[in-house]
Amino acid sequence: MPYSVVFAPDSFKGSASAASVAAALAEGWSSVRPGDRVLLAPMADGGEGTLDAFELAVPGSVRRPIRVTGPVGVEVDASWLLLPDGTALVELAETSGLGLLTAFEPLDATTAGFGQAIAEALAAGATRLLLAIGGSSSTDGGAGALVALGARLLDAEGRPICAGGRGLADLVTADLTGLPPLPPRGVRILSDVTNPLLGSLGAAAVFGPQKGADAGQVAVLEAALTRFAAVLGRPSDAVGSGAAGGTGYGLLAWGAVLAPGAEAVGDALGLPRLVTSADAVVTGEGRFDSQSAAGKVPDYVSGLARAAGLPAYLAAGSIEAPTDSFAAAASLSALAGGSAAAIADATRWARVAGAELAATVV
Missing domain, CATH: 3.90.1510.10 (Glycerate kinase, domain 2)
Known part of the structure; x- marks a missing residue:
């Protein structure tokens, strides 16, 4: 069945804006699930962007x-x-x-x-x-x-x-x-x-x-x-x-x-409302690590998804912490064969990550 999917990543600092990452993830997702409706909601948490x-x-x-x-x-x-x-x-x-x-x-x-x-x-x-x-x-x-x-x-x-x-x-x-x-x-x-x-x-x-x-x-x-x-x-x-x-x-x-x-930006975007009307959420950031659970964008977005009973998917430049709260996760560095390649062309590998995540949907 077609899904309605919200793409709400943070920027990948030093390599891609939140808007370009959201668009690339959605493009990759749509290459695998072309019937899904995609909604772009690029995020920030008080930092750049x-x-x-x-x-x-x-x-x-x-x-x-x-x-x-x-x-x-x-x-x-x-x-x-x-x-x-x-x-x-x-x-x-x-x-x-x-x-x-x-x-x-x-x-x-x-x-x-x-x-x-x-x-x-x-x-x-x-x-x-x-x-x-x-x-x-x-x-x-x-x-x-x-x-x-x-x-x-x-x-x-x-x-x-x-x-x-x-x-x-x-x-x-x-x-x-x-x-x-x-x-x-x-x-x-x-x-x-x-x-x-x-x-x-x-x-x-x-x-x-x-x-x-x-x-x-x-x-x-x-x-x-x-x-x-x-x-x-x-x-x-x-x-x-x-x-x-x-x-x-x-x-x-x-x-x-x-x-x-993240909550302030999410409220301005109307993200809680978007999430409750969706079937899945995709979020991400440049580096997902031990600090990510302290209110960064992926933590906030996955919390909204959890409250709404929806699966949340993660795409990150690198993944250095457990991703148990996500239905699936994709590392751009792993897909690109290294962090340097992922940083050099983040939107390309975000598209690949989006496709990888869509392929996990049952």
């Missing part, structure tokens, strides 16, 4: 271009999104993301541009902020963003500390009185990360190496973030405070609240 997903999902959204200070001090062109209800969506990856670097700068990269974009959205009259903070290049605790918004972070001589995580080691005084008031409908942090700021599961230890930090630099960043938390006096064990190199911590200090990124 969240702005694109909202722009696609919410009619009347307006992208506002902006020029900001990039993660290493060089100006970059970015944008934020104004939704029809007065909500502004600002994506950290657009302004301060890892993809904007030509080389890792684990000690000196900053979130200043992210704060500048937030300030611009507030000046434009945004009544609510959605802050997508995945894809960060820095481990500065959100200090750069706070300074851009009006905070004063000073050393023992009363001078502004240097930008980046390294500068936090010199912090003595934090004056947050210059921060703007929250907009009337509040500020929500969209993130798939629940890690605390400090410790073995914290921002420096877990995410520092992903941003180029070696063991010595991780120790420097951990000490700097510890100093930051001591001066600000806010709980460092708050859920999500370690997100985006500790940017979650800085935003929580401003008064923002944490919200699951």
Whole structure:
């Protein structure tokens, strides 16, 4: 019997957008099951591509271009999104993301541009902020963003500390009185990360190496973030405070609240409604690993399918964790004969994966 199938993958970072992956998976599926009805719902979880997903999902959204200070001090062109209800969506990856670097700068990269974009959205009259903070290049605790918004972070001589995580080691005084008031409908942090700021599961230890930090630099960043938390006096064990190199911590200090990124995007897309009217769901991401079960797109989408009594299928660039919650799973790396080949032509192998998954349907 013909199926109605929803394709709701995240982007495959560094190789393909969520929209192109969804289309390729659906094309491969249809090559095996041409009678099935396919519905494309490209997803995001607060990281790169969240702005694109909202722009696609919410009619009347307006992208506002902006020029900001990039993660290493060089100006970059970015944008934020104004939704029809007065909500502004600002994506950290657009302004301060890892993809904007030509080389890792684990000690000196900053979130200043992210704060500048937030300030611009507030000046434009945004009544609510959605802050997508995945894809960060820095481990500065959100200090750069706070300074851009009006905070004063000073050393023992009363001078502004240097930008980046390294500068936090010199912090003595934090004056947050210059921060703007929250907009009337509040500020929500969209993130798939629940890690605390400090410790073995914290921002420096877990995410520092992903941003180029070696063991010595991780120790420097951990000490700097510890100093930051001591001066600000806010709980460092708050859920999500370690997100985006500790940017979650800085935003929580401003008064923002944490919200699951995938759920927020899914609600905007109307994904729960799409799933309940479908017969199967296909989701995916670049790397399915032990962190995927902590609110990333495949976990969220498979949860919707489970609640609706539907089978969920997984396609991922690589699979490094059990896939027991899925009816079937396909690894692009395995199909391509290696990760390099899969990354080089992700949409081709996504089509193959879509066909492989469709062939498992009984």
